[in-house]
Amino acid sequence: NAGVTQTPKFRVLKTGQSMTLLCAQDMNHEYMYWYRQDPGMGLRLIHYSVGEGTTAKGEVPDGYNVSRLKKQNFLLGLESAAPSQTSVYFCASSDPQGAWTDTQYFGPGTRLTVL
Amino acid sequence: AQKITQTQPGMFVQEKEAVTLDCTYDTSDPSYGLFWYKQPSSGEMIFLIYQGSYDQQNATEGRYSLNFQKARKSANLVISASQLGDSAMYFCAMSIYGGATNKLIFGTGTLLAVQP
Numbered sequence: 001n002a003g004v005t006q007t008p009k010f011r012v013l014k015t016g017q018s019m020t021l022l023c024a025q026d027m028n029h030e031y032m033y034w035y036r037q038d039p040g041m042g043l044r045l046i047h048y049s050v051g052e053g054t055t056a057k058g059e060v061p062d063g064y065n066v067s068r069l070k071k072q073n074f075l076l077g078l079e080s081a082a083p084s085q086t087s088v089y090f091c092a093s094s095d096p097q098g099a100w101t102d103t104q105y106f107g108p109g110t111r112l113t114v115l
Numbered sequence: 116a117q118k119i120t121q122t123q124p125g126m127f128v129q130e131k132e133a134v135t136l137d138c139t140y141d142t143s144d145p146s147y148g149l150f151w152y153k154q155p156s157s158g159e160m161i162f163l164i165y166q167g168s169y170d171q172q173n174a175t176e177g178r179y180s181l182n183f184q185k186a187r188k189s190a191n192l193v194i195s196a197s198q199l200g201d202s203a204m205y206f207c208a209m210s211i212y213g214g215a216t217n218k219l220i221f222g223t224g225t226l227l228a229v230q231p
Contacts, residue, residue: 042221
């Protein structure tokens with residue numbers, strides 16, 4: 001049982017390049033999330049999904065797109081990377097058990113550097 | 116505004132001693148959850164403990180307990196009998212039901228160093 005996995009673990013991009021981060025979970029969770037973590041700050045929500053085929057914006061969605069074509073996968077795309085998107089990206093998933101009580105389980109993170 | 120505040124950027128504790136990591140929160144919503152996550156130097160986020168706003172008793176999970184004081188809006192994490200492996204960054208987070216799912220709001224974290 002791998003839990004939440006993320007691909008790749010590290011990536012370096014040049015400004016303007018595009019890339020896709022892949023998140024996969026094997027817990028059959030309905031909800032999935034993408035966060036970014038910057039130095040001295042907690043995690044901030046980028047986008048989330050409450051089920052296959054659905055996506056919604058979080059706190060800091062600009063410059064990112066997401067897709068949830070399969071229940072177990074949640075993709076985060078950067079169409080034109082900018083240095084401000086240098087960060088550690090975390091994917092999480094949760095099983096809806098009742099509003100505010102859902103526990104989110106996180107992947108290992110992807111460290112992205114944009115030069 | 117909904118906010119989590121962790122006022123201790125860093126803390127030291129001797130091995131085998133207990134340590135309290137502070138967390139205060141701000142929300143006007145009566146329904147919320149409070150979480151603690153551990154982030155070791157390897158980078159992953161590990162769920163430790165959860166407390167719901169309507170829970171009467173403080174949550175406990177092994178050596179972790181959450182000291183929930185609703186009137187003070189505090190949710191401090193207590194680690195008993197610290198171990199070297201407890202050295203990590205600790206994040207307090209609050210979940211608010213956002214209409215479709217709960218959204219986590221994180222504090223800035225406390226870096227705990229356990230000394231032998």
